[in-house]
Amino acid sequence: MDYEGLLCDALNTVKREGRYRVFADLLRHRGSFPRATLHTDEGKRDIVVWCSNDYLGMGQHPVVLDAMKDALDKHGAGSGGTRNIAGTTHYHVELEKELASLHQKEAALLFTSGYNANDATLATLSKVFGDCLIISDEMNHASMIEGIRRGKGPKRVWRHNDLGHLEELLSQADPNQAKIVAFESVYSMDGDIAPIGEICDLARKYNALTYLDEVHAVGLYGRHGGGVAERDGVLDKVDIIEGTLAKGFGVMGGYIAASSVLVDVVRSYAPGFIFSTSLAPTIAAGVLASVRHLKRDNNIRGQHQERSAKLKRMLADRGLPVLMCESHIVPVMVWDPVLCKEVADELLDTYGMYVQPINYPTVPRGTERLRFTPSPYHTDEMMEALVDALDKVWTQRNLKRAA
Numbered sequence: 001m002d003y004e005g006l007l008c009d010a011l012n013t014v015k016r017e018g019r020y021r022v023f024a025d026l027l028r029h030r031g032s033f034p035r036a037t038l039h040t041d042e043g044k045r046d047i048v049v050w051c052s053n054d055y056l057g058m059g060q061h062p063v064v065l066d067a068m069k070d071a072l073d074k075h076g077a078g079s080g081g082t083r084n085i086a087g088t089t090h091y092h093v094e095l096e097k098e099l100a101s102l103h104q105k106e107a108a109l110l111f112t113s114g115y116n117a118n119d120a121t122l123a124t125l126s127k128v129f130g131d132c133l134i135i136s137d138e139m140n141h142a143s144m145i146e147g148i149r150r151g152k153g154p155k156r157v158w159r160h161n162d163l164g165h166l167e168e169l170l171s172q173a174d175p176n177q178a179k180i181v182a183f184e185s186v187y188s189m190d191g192d193i194a195p196i197g198e199i200c201d202l203a204r205k206y207n208a209l210t211y212l213d214e215v216h217a218v219g220l221y222g223r224h225g226g227g228v229a230e231r232d233g234v235l236d237k238v239d240i241i242e243g244t245l246a247k248g249f250g251v252m253g254g255y256i257a258a259s260s261v262l263v264d265v266v267r268s269y270a271p272g273f274i275f276s277t278s279l280a281p282t283i284a285a286g287v288l289a290s291v292r293h294l295k296r297d298n299n300i301r302g303q304h305q306e307r308s309a310k311l312k313r314m315l316a317d318r319g320l321p322v323l324m325c326e327s328h329i330v331p332v333m334v335w336d337p338v339l340c341k342e343v344a345d346e347l348l349d350t351y352g353m354y355v356q357p358i359n360y361p362t363v364p365r366g367t368e369r370l371r372f373t374p375s376p377y378h379t380d381e382m383m384e385a386l387v388d389a390l391d392k393v394w395t396q397r398n399l400k401r402a403a
Helices: 003-016 062-075 090-102 114-129 142-151 163-172 196-205 260-269 281-296 299-317 337-351 380-397
Strands: 026-028 035-040 043-049 107-111 133-137 155-158 179-184 209-213 240-244 254-258 330-333 369-372
Touching (some): 090 107, 337 369, 337 380
Antiparallel strands (some): 330 369
């Protein structure tokens, strides 16, 4: 068996399809986000990052850094074990209380990542409920899809944000069967937002639980950063909320918030939680400071939305194919995987602007794009330079401009 040859064939396949991923070797500049230094074989140079999920720059906020340094000085680096074996620090306990309060739920549970939170929770609930039907939005994240798959229960996929199709699937299900409707608030590739309240009303009508992924919304929406469900005043309608600590909150980790009984069941049954070393106390301390700060600072959320809206207008004014979605995501369509990477490479090599090409399997084939995420710290000058560069690249390459 030629193992090495098979591995090379697998790599050559993704390279031929134009979706081979190359990591950008970066070091961010503390205090001057979104600037960073790019390290390459030819040397290093300064660039502007346009695709970070640290949407509000909280990963470099003094409140967060001070909390992490204080925790490091007082308590050391690692947690020392799983949550069950010496890995539960007071920071973990306080952070879970803070997150439960943020979402107006009885309890919360920390995970090492948002991916792990989705995967472990959905798989566990599916097995605990037994023969649980999970109805999943077709645009759900890979972590939700994997959790549903590992649960090994029945599943149905409903057309994206299509309330009529969702009700059709719910009405066809056994009224006495356990059911979970799984969906997201902000869909990170197209930037559209789910009608959360209406989805929850349908789920309740047919005796189904709701599972809402708010990873691209927590910290960013709602008066206290509780996500789109808080913004829309429907937190009480959602049964389970999943979020990340690595995007709006700027550090690392994931969590769920729900009833105390449901959280306790996941805590007691999910292998992905039970057998994982807990978040380092420095990380938990940093996130705790970030959540508390963003509960109070509603101004930064307004700045973030203003930057996103302005960049979309600037791109549209040049005839560039931007999707005018209602969220903070700024997708610019390329529709070709090879061209998408070439454009991203040119922006980085010629103009010092880093944006990652988004190709299959993250998005469907033929919908390749550049995904920009302007923060409150991207200035007008940075945005003007970006739009100028994109306009030149589109003209030189004669790329399609209509979105």
